[in-house]
């Protein structure tokens with residue numbers, strides 16, 4: 090693991106690091122925020138998965154999570170959204186390839202050799218940060234848009250991995266959306282039965298979630314129709330999953346929306362990760 094930068098931030102440390110990823114077969118960059126409480130021993134860890142076009146950096150500099158993480162004593166991990174580099178497959182579209190890994194393990198050409206973001210986030214990077222930082226066994230997960238999809242699906246796919254769950258404007262029903270069908274088809278192939286394990290709405294009905302879920306969604310989100318929040322809310326209701334779904338009047342899809350509700354999400358996770 091290489092240190093790219095470390096900056097004191099709200100009494101803790103915002104770091105950016107890179108490492109050679111076995112899962113993705115390339116160098117991966119990620120960011121970790123350690124709160125001041127970590128000086129006294131391991132702290133719970135909140136994973137923040139970012140959306141389309143993002144790197145580890147967008148949320149780190151725009152979501153304003155660090156002040157709240159310092160207040161509540163949570164570490165933050167910001168993974169990249171895909172493998173990157175010259176030898177890594179890409180596409181001209183902003184929503185496929187580099188910057189758009191969708192948190193799945195690709196099985197199809199040309200993506201399969203590097204696009205293994207599910208294993209990367211759920212296993213490899215988790216092991217790496219747990220070994221190298223004062224992080225406890227308590228992990229929560231959240232994310233925005235494609236990252237909200239990643240948070241919801243990884244939490245349900247890996248029971249026991251994450252003890253708390255929330256999302257900001259998640260891609261909630263990707264098998265029924267152009268933000269999903271295109272990418273799941275490219276990465277996993279045309280057999281749609283392979284897609285269902287990567288759709289939060291379908292996973293909720295199939296496997297469910299053992300805890301409760303906080304979802305914030307902007308009512309003026311310019312991508313509202315692609316995100317399909319209604320399908321997720323219907324599944325939450327149908328499965329009697331405890332949740333707080335908040336449709337936020339006037340808010341769009343941007344980091345102004347994410348940063349506005351960042352403290353509520355940190356408080357949600359902190360309350361569930363202390364036990």
Ligand SMILES: N[C@@H](CCC(=O)N[C@@H](CS)C(=O)NCC(=O)O)C(=O)O
Pocket residue numbers: 139140141142143147151183233234235342343344
């Ligand atoms: N077509 C848009 C879609 C991308 C987009 O809005 N991405 C969201 C996540 S889905 C984002 O977080 N963008 C980066 C940022 O706002 O810093 C663009 O390329 O700007």
